[in-house]
Amino acid sequence: MVRERVYIDADLLIIGGGTAGCLAAWEARQRGGEDLKIVILEKAFIRNSGCLSAGMNALNMYINQGTPEDYVSYTRYDMCGAPIREDIILSVAEVVNETVALLEAEGLPIKKKPNGRYLNRGKWNVEINGSLLKPITASMAIQAGAEIYNRVYVTELMNIDGKVAGCVGFGVRDGKFYIARGKAVLLAAGGCAGLWRPRGHDDAHHRIWYFPFNAGGAYAMCKRVGVKMVGFDHRLVPVRTKDTYSPTGTLAIGMGAPMINALGEAFMHERPEYVKLGGHTAPTPTRAWALCQETLNHRGPIMMDTRRGDPERVAGLKGQYLDMSPALVLYWGCNDINPSMDPIEIDAADPSLVGSHAGLSGAWTIGTSRMTTLERLFVSGDALGAAPSRFISGTWACGRLAARSMLYYIERVDPQYLEINPDDLDRLEAHTFEPLDRYQKCTFYTNGKPIEGVTPEEMEWRMQYIMEEYCGGRSHWFHVSESYLTLARKLINRMRHDQLKYLVTKDLHDLQLAWDVINRLDVCHLVIEHIDYRKETRYPGYVNRTDYPNVDNENFDCFITSVWDPETDEFHFEKEPYVQIVPGDRNKESI
């Protein structure tokens, strides 16, 4: 034991003070009473952290019309009729509206129609002034009396005989070693950006859609302790405004601006090959695929034609983006673009792994309990797999439901804190700080670079290069095949097996970057093996397999799950059947 230690015990231990984690804390206090000890470990500062930190101008999940079942039907349709966890989406849809009302009461400005009802954006969205979305979300946890530890980076979960005892990590400011135990543990950290090469280089390499500091820690930590994982054969390829990679729902759903090609065709409406796939309301992956097809067939650049949108709404466009992506407004000002006169160029961005947006990645969970295949470990938000389209509002709701389930578990099982072997803790401590300790032994070139080591940035660039070239990055228009995957596997595994021992970091900030790379490499491993296992193309646009270009319902109309074996470094794959709860045609929206 070298470093000062901080020991924390909590009834409810929450890893990640984000959208799900904060509402889980709030719900736990409402239902668990005053004596319940709730702890949140947060990597940054809870009021401004995570993918909500820049704000958002709409909530993409709200039952404006129809029923929760209709929302399930829409989500299923939007994921190409593919298997989704209908039980989980339904449970979220049943409480999402009341959850939005809670946040409105906390101060979130929701736009209203003259009749006083929320201003809808399409069927399932409501418009908000959401630049303070994160502080408002955090205040739910703060007022619930959760004990919040800011700037603690969690590195590993602790699995003791099939039960998760808690986690360890390091203080980003104080450099202490944190050991936290929970009677129930909620992993609610974000998804994973930055596996593939970003479109902007050097000082613009983080000008990407998804939050670049979400480095897949939730997925990697689950994988490493043997949680059953799902949905890494899928990734989100976001269609976004070119260069700033800002969201486009504001243009497409909010203004009704169609995508057009260089010929001026609103191709989703006009070209029969896309009309038959659903036209402008085709599933999200299909629209990404269509954009790529148009560009590959030399009909680019692709624009969103704001001139054909609702003029009243186009006029307020800059304001709407200031609530969410102010960079785009300055970008327009610096590039002589007037969004009500000029079409807005869009492009397919680097893929992200998410569970709560249009993605399927995460841990497999038992029923609607949110418990993973390891006892005591619950997941919500982006860490929960196979239940897409929860977005922000659904993730608030999903956090609440996770808390209810955890309280039920505590009541029913009466779990006691698990004893952790002191030798294991020493080993975990050494492991957590390894790159920092290694740096201390380095000597340096005249330019300051370590002679005996490799920096996290260098490793990240290599990883992104491998994934971009061999695992279907944007430069390959998201196409992969067995031959490419074989190369990706070889190179990524080489990094995982014998390069990480050279990783060195000079300070605690860089130690975060080091753990980001370690985690991302584990997510790469999941992605490569899952994509390889799904020998079909179920989500064209997201994952295009050139060797298996069609849907294979006979073999793959199911979830693909994996459990990693640390002894062999191989995954044990299983197929989980898809259960259709909401009746009806899977390839049609019910309303």
Add this chain to the structure above:
Amino acid sequence: MPPMVIPEKCDGCQGEPEPLCEQVCPGDLMMLDQSVNKAVCRNVGDCWDCMNCTKSCPRQAIQTRLQYQSAFFPGKLIPLVGTHSVTWTLIDCHGNVERFVMKTLAGDEDEEE
């Protein structure tokens, strides 16, 4: 849109345990340069442009600037944070000024910045 700190305006948030920009940055990028006691972004390329540092600076010492690879010079976007709204001033490359008042928190409907 990485944050650039104007040295004449930044006082390193004297009296605070750490500068407010350092406290809020979700990427742990803002830090105090001990030698001059002023804030600095340790790696502008790692910034995601959430603008929390710019909005939270009590002396408006932080200017956000787009990467030149994606935008011409000079343009500015300046937020002025009120209790229930934020007033944005956009000055484009040609000096044209636009102002936007965006609501941030419910209540106090008549507030004007």
